[in-house]
Amino acid sequence: MHEMSIALNIIDIAHEEALRANAKKINxxxxxxxxxxxxxxxxxxxxxxxxxxxxxxxxxxxxxxxxQAKAECLECNSIFSLTTFYEPCPNCQSLTINILQGKELRIKSINID
Ligand SMILES: [Zn+2]
Known part of the structure; x- marks a missing residue:
């Protein structure tokens, strides 16, 4: 399963962070x-x-x-929500878009003791 390798990766990163900070546990x-x-x-x-x-x-x-994935249209500058990678701008139908967010897969924060 794809998600299992991601889960293991997240645990590895968190573990390294905890060791580096000399933490006893992650809250x-x-x-x-x-x-x-x-x-x-x-x-x-x-x-x-x-x-x-x-x-x-x-x-x-x-x-x-x-x-939530969002993109900016490079033709008319509107900003809109995406549900897939390739979606035309709802305003001008252009496919020249720049994805602003939505591809994240990251640890935002770790709280340790
Ligand atoms: Zn547009």
Whole structure:
């Protein structure tokens, strides 16, 4: 499963951060997932539930924050929400767009002791 390798990767990063900061435990972790990042949040939650067992993150609070994909039209400068990568501008139908957000897959913050 794609999401399981992402979950393991998140745990690795959090673990390294905790070691670097000499932390005894991780209280909370915030993860941002863009709506067009290709990651299904429910699948990621499920994978994390399994993967955190016996790790620093076992008892950490998890916040998974969806980031709504948005793009800017380079023709008419309107900003609109996207549900897929290639969507025309709803205002002028141009496909010359710049994705502003929604591809995120990152740890936003880690709260440690
Ligand atoms: Zn446009």
């Amino acid at each position: 909370e972790i915030e993860i941002e997932i863009g709506t067009i990042s290709g990651v299904e949040i429910s699948a990621l939650e499920f994978s994390l539930d399994i993967a955190v067992k016996n790790t620093f993150l076992e008892n950490a609070q998890r916040k998974i924050i969806p980031v």
